[in-house]
Amino acid sequence: MIDVYLLSGFLGSGKTSLLVQLIDQVNKQGRQPAVLMNEFGELNIDSQIVEEKEEVPLKELLNGCICCTGAESTEAQLQSLLTDYPNVDVLFIETTGAAHPVESLDAVYSPLFADQLDVKGIITVVDAMRWLDRDKLSQRMLALFLEQVRHAHFMLLNKADLLTADQLASVTMQVTQFNSFAPLVQTTNAKIDFSYIEKMVDAASAPKHAISTGSGLPLASKVLSFEKPINQEHFEDWVRSLPDTVYRMKGYIQLEGSRYSHLFQYAYGMVNWIPEYMQIPSKLVLIGEQLSSIEYPPEK
Numbered sequence: 001m002i003d004v005y006l007l008s009g010f011l012g013s014g015k016t017s018l019l020v021q022l023i024d025q026v027n028k029q030g031r032q033p034a035v036l037m038n039e040f041g042e043l044n045i046d047s048q049i050v051e052e053k054e055e056v057p058l059k060e061l062l063n064g065c066i067c068c069t070g071a072e073s074t075e076a077q078l079q080s081l082l083t084d085y086p087n088v089d090v091l092f093i094e095t096t097g098a099a100h101p102v103e104s105l106d107a108v109y110s111p112l113f114a115d116q117l118d119v120k121g122i123i124t125v126v127d128a129m130r131w132l133d134r135d136k137l138s139q140r141m142l143a144l145f146l147e148q149v150r151h152a153h154f155m156l157l158n159k160a161d162l163l164t165a166d167q168l169a170s171v172t173m174q175v176t177q178f179n180s181f182a183p184l185v186q187t188t189n190a191k192i193d194f195s196y197i198e199k200m201v202d203a204a205s206a207p208k209h210a211i212s213t214g215s216g217l218p219l220a221s222k223v224l225s226f227e228k229p230i231n232q233e234h235f236e237d238w239v240r241s242l243p244d245t246v247y248r249m250k251g252y253i254q255l256e257g258s259r260y261s262h263l264f265q266y267a268y269g270m271v272n273w274i275p276e277y278m279q280i281p282s283k284l285v286l287i288g289e290q291l292s293s294i295e296y297p298p299e300k
């Protein structure tokens with residue numbers, strides 16, 4: 001299994017600075033790192049920085065962020081990365097500063113990779129200066145900024161050097177009020193020990209089944225596998241009965257009476273079925289909060 005970490009954080013918060021160091025540290029651990037990167041625009045400056053620094057498998061998603069280019073292109077990128085570099089141990093995905101964490105996770109959780117990727121969590125770089133000035137952000141950007149904090153599994157409060165000790169103490173308190181679950185470390189130039197992040201993220205995870213990323217985490221995932229074809233009506237009844245904290249679902253499902261699998265998608269209360277032209281092992285990925293007790297068929 002490949003350990004996967006999503007790097008989230010606002011534009012300019014220090015994600016690339018963090019990434020360069022993490023790659024270096026994973027290399028020193030004798031493990032093979034890889035990077036999936038995306039950024040708005042044609043030219044990916046960050047990936048040039050990383051490539052100059054390190055020999056590291058790198059795939060870019062240009063022309064849009066991981067959430068808007070859609071899961072399909074991320075799947076294709078991941079597929080080619082896994083094929084081209086079969087020995088990858090740790091994969092970092094740098095999402096654009098404008099990506100919503102749920103959307104980013106959604107793109108990574110493909111039922112196709114459920115057996116290969118162990119999505120460990122979201123590392124959010126919080127720009128401490130930006131936090132102080134957050135009232136200057138537009139409503140939409142402020143909401144995104146806060147969502148990135150809220151859904152983090154580990155937080156770096158970066159640019160600590162630019163704040164006074166009092167400011168830093170007060171920002172730390174405010175940020176941890178927003179997400180009291182994720183450990184927070186104050187950093188300058190995103191300097192941090194990767195093994196510490198690994199330890200903290202692992203410690204926070206609940207016992208795992210299949211590829212679930214810790215059901216106790218604020219934002220988690222869970223994979224359900226189905227041996228037998230599924231009755232569509234019963235399945236949709238079950239979907240409607242799920243709590244609001246299930247944000248997304250997608251999977252390949254073999255329906256009763258169908259020869260081939262269907263691609264099932266769920267978002268914002270809407271379900272969508274698309275017929276495929278082959279049989280794919282039936283697996284459903286859920287993304288949300290408090291997923292541990294969710295099973296199909298539901299327990300009576």
Ligand SMILES: Nc1nc2c(ncn2[C@@H]2O[C@H](COP(=O)(O)OP(=O)(O)OP(=O)(O)O)[C@@H](O)[C@H]2O)c(=O)[nH]1
Nearest residue numbers: 011012013014015016017097158159160188189190
């Ligand atoms: N003073 C100070 N500057 C920092 C710190 N961390 C990063 N920077 C600077 O902030 C700028 C942005 O850092 P990056 O690592 O490129 O941030 P990013 O989040 O990847 O930026 P985007 O790619 O725009 O999303 C660079 O000029 C860094 O040198 C810090 O802790 N203190």
